Amino acid sequence: MRRRRTLTARGTGALVAALGCMIAANLVGARILLYLGLLLALLTLFSVIAVRVPRRSGTVTRRISTDLLTVSEASRVTVRFTLRALRVPHGLWRDELPDAVTGDSGGEYPPETGQLSYLITGVRRGVWPLGPLMLRTVDPFGLAQREQSFGDTRSITVVPEIFTLAPLAVRVGAAGGTAHTSSSRLGQGSDNLSPRGYIPGDSMRRIHWRATAHRGQLMVRQEEEESSPDAVVVIDRSGRRWDTPGAHADPAFEAAVSLCASTAVHLSSEGYSVDVIDSAGTLLGTLRGHEDDRDGLLVALAMVAPRGDSRDLATLIGGTPPGPLVYITGRLDEEDAALLRPSGAAAPMLFSTELLDGAAEAAAQHGWTVAPLGPDVAEAWEDAVSARIGVGDVPG
Template sequence: MRTRPLTTRGAACLLLGVMLCIAANVLAARALLYLGVLLVVLPLIALLVVRAPRRRGEVWRQISTDLLAVGETSKVSVRFELYAPGIPHGRWSDTLPEAVRGDAAGEYPGETRLLHYELEGVRRGTATLGPLLLRTVDPFGLAQRVQSFGETRMVTVVPQVHALAPLPTKVGAAGGAAQTRSTRLGQGADNLIPRPYLSGDSRRRIHWRATAHRGSLMVRQEEEEASPDAVVVLDRAAARWARPGDGVDPAFEAAVSLCASAALCFVQDGYSVDVFDSAGSLLGALRGHEDDRDGLMVALATVTPRGEPRDLRAIIGGTPPGPLVLITGAIGADDAARLSTAGASAPMLIAAGARPEALVVAAGRGWHVAALHATADPADAWEAAMPRAKAPHG
């Protein structure tokens, strides 16, 4: 960061001194010469006072949350140890990236070496926090010095998660009895009995810990027989989204936020959840562990529109899930006609910028459809697309 060595006051003092020296020579006024020399020398002495001392410092940062969500506030504590002759007076400020905002500045020195400020996530992604800047001035405010201290700290801003209503039990049941959901809530994959992998088993049922322990592929036997699965697909195909340069696409941001919200909603309701992108890449597999959630949120923090979409049947595999949520962008009627529900018991299609006829075509193919608006609450689109349990006859 380049900063002028003299403040505005110091530059004015120097300029005035030079003008007085010139005037003293023209008018032969010795008093003006003395005053001009004094005004020229003062900023130079101030520069020497401010910039001569050798300083070094160490910075430690602690953020109250490992992952900062868009719209969420986190507290940052900064310990600043400055090693310098005397105690300089000035202002400190922490360098903030565009992904976050906060009032990261204050007077130095304060009551303690511990500095505090609040940080708010404003844009998805990874960003660098720091370095810490210290701006000091001389007692007369003529010269200034800005120094940077400490290492930078990476901060990850993850999508905002919205509270969504759970699906009715009957429409979400698949792969076994729906009532088993309540007994699995909060349990992890370690409670399931693994068995050897057989040809045709879904890769979503692989028990990775048992596989690593035994040295051969193992799958979750009980989950395959009696637990519901849910699949969330985020269509990130480049053709679906507007990309004006490097700007942020509000529709895509709303889609990513809904993707995270839907996956976590299913987990809280007892489902095993797999989150894919439209190319078939696994963004996250949620089995009730906190690490699974964090892994998905980190993956969604950096996801961008790119690539071409694949057929949903190829992404999901041969085992139809219970709920299937496809979150997509601007699709036409031809695109909707090619969307297969892959045998899901509760297929939901939520589209941002889709043409009305596309939603009509998708509904005719068995999808429960809704439009996603970038400026509206994603929970409204979720509610509109939610399938309803049929009332019993009789």
């Protein structure tokens, strides 16, 4: 954070002029120049005292209109600033912003509305500090200034952008009915409850009183498993697939993360139970139709970065093949593509930001639908869907 000097440009000029007048007064013997030099020096000193001596303290609270800020999304920040001072100073305020967001976070103080407010737009995903609040005041002559910080910083989470994707139009049961899967989704409603006899150790809170009265013996609620299709989204963030992370974001990796988030949310909206993992097997999130699941996934994806190595895909999936399987990777050569096996998934789709010679053909031999991933995430997805179901059959 760059600190401003106490003297403004005008104040520095006044001090130099005062020194020049004093020197000239001695050289030419003009006493009036000496008085003028002293006046300028005293005026500059008075200005410094006027802005530096008053004691000020204050509290800052911030409210952001959205809990999670999406890349390219705008959000309003409302700042409540309570200043404790002998008199309310007039000056300029600004909230310090990280490079991950843009916005005009400053204005005149005190504001006419009684509170400070500004818009920010997400630029780069991650968790970043917002603040502190800076207040800059200048003396009436414009010779000295004071910049003081108030309050602590607040963290703001910028999550990857989510794009609207074309319907997949591939349901569980494709591939000859070999891709049927089920997931345990317990307690989703009254239809999946069936009573059973009481067993010592069962919680009394699970007693099904209506069934107990009907059968004449203690019965408890038994949740049944609902059959639901599973989908798996894998983002390959092994270090050798991507450029070395630097001060600036890698556009290819950002597109991969955005596709990962968009795909997971899209498949969840189509009724799939979605697991999102990285190439090392770390579970980044699960989507089971709850809003909290979605937010948790986006927060996890806000902080992912290229690192580590990847594990065998069959090991990551386990023994039960999913329906849709989406694998998102970076630089992919023919040898590594030949090792990627979809393990019986009903709709395996492979996205790569850099397909080297022979990689697409090697992956296609194992049943992958391969699509290059560029800056347009939605277009890459639509290309893959078109390749799966035939050009011209993409649902509207």
